Amino acid sequence: MDGPRLKITAGMRALMDYRKFAGRTRMLILETQYFFDKSWICAAESLGWETAAAPSAMVGDLTRDDIVALFTSVGEFKPDFILASNYAGMDMYGMFSRFFEDVRIPYVSWFTDTPRMILFDRQVYCSHYSVAATWERAYTGHFRELGFEHVFYMPLATDLTLFNGEPAEHCQRPLAFVGTSMIGEVNEAWEKLAPFPHVIQAIHHAFDAGRVTRERFAQGIQAILDVGLFDALSPSERRNVELCIIYEATRRQRADLVRRLAPLGLEVRGDPEWLKVYPRADGPVGYYTDLASYYRNTAVNVNTTSLQMKSAVNQRVFDCPAAGGFLITDAQGDLEELFGPDEVVTYSSLDELNDKATYYLAHPEQRVAVVRRAQRRIGEQHTHAHRLRALEGYLKERYEG
Secondary structure: OOOOOOOOOHHHHHHHOOOOOOOOOEEEEEEOOOOHHHHHHHHHHHOOOEEEEEEOOOOOOOOHHHHHHHHHHHHHHOOOEEEEEOOOOOOOOOHHHHHHHHOOOOEEEEEOOOOHHHHOOOOOOOOOOEEEEEOOHHHHHHHHHHOOOEEEEOOOOEOOOOOOOOOOOOOOEEEEEEOOOOHHHHHHHHHHOOOOHHHHHHHHHHHHOOOOOHHHHHHOHHHOOOHHHHHOOOHHHHHHHHHHHHHHHHHHHHHHHHHHHHHHOOEEEOOHHHHHOOOOEEOOOOOOOOHHHHHHOEEEEEOOOOOOOOOOOOOHHHHHHHOOOOEEEEOOOOHHHHOOOOOOEEEOOHHHHHHHHHHHHOOHHHHHHHHHHHHHHHHHHOEHHHHHHHHHHHHHHHHOO
């Protein structure tokens, strides 16, 4: 990997020349206040691993203190590998990535958003010690094109210390959806594209023509917009376009879902902008404090998956049943290998969702049976500890010794 490198002194080389995965696994987390951070540490400790954390940044540059803390943690803790979310804290020139290569420490980033908006097509991060873990298989080709040697499929999972509980036949509310309206996000995205009215027009035309699909989005926005228009955009402009398409598609999906289920007494929790769409909306539900109880005390929870996931499933698919809540989710491809057919209830259209919501509202004993089967599967295969154990095996095959 070409580019500027930090000088590795003889003393540092001797300090960092230790065997990887020689004893208890040692994981260094780059903390970004992302909700996975605490769950990773909890899961690693449940596996008997040693853990340490260094502050990082989800967006923007690391501060001087952050950099000092990172290098201090690397030198003192001597991790077997480093784990971060969405390439958090990495500099745009790839200097940190080259440093981890030079000291031979695997750096794993778990991507849970499209990498095109994170890496900007930059080919400066790849080395033998760079691992792209992705929750969506459709982006594997993109990682390969950027030069990543190691790409690891790592679907989402749940934290049973947060989400656990007994399902109930009698609940406080019949039907609910928890999530933001995406109105504020998409309005901001449209504003950023205001200097490019021809791009705005092209995006609206793509929606009207039915070109905004999961399959096309996975290929890239050049599969949705005119190739000439795409080529004329800068990397940051392409990112704004991609964000706008994701937010607008999600806004439409969620608004359509809410309107379709309104006659069944749907309750919506999220941001204040929901009131522009639906009068029975209230504020957010705290992920760490109230969400598990909310899921559990709702007879039927509903889910819809973001455009950026071609076949992957989102966090609700694991969190809701683990908490004891019954969920009806859209029929994503990965569900077939993650759950058995009697462990999850899916829909392929809003009419089907309406019919199934009506049916399961009237059959509480069947809801409970589905939740119990899903909980058994999640406990056996879909916790963060399971994901870390699989990642550990992948890393040991490549870096042990």
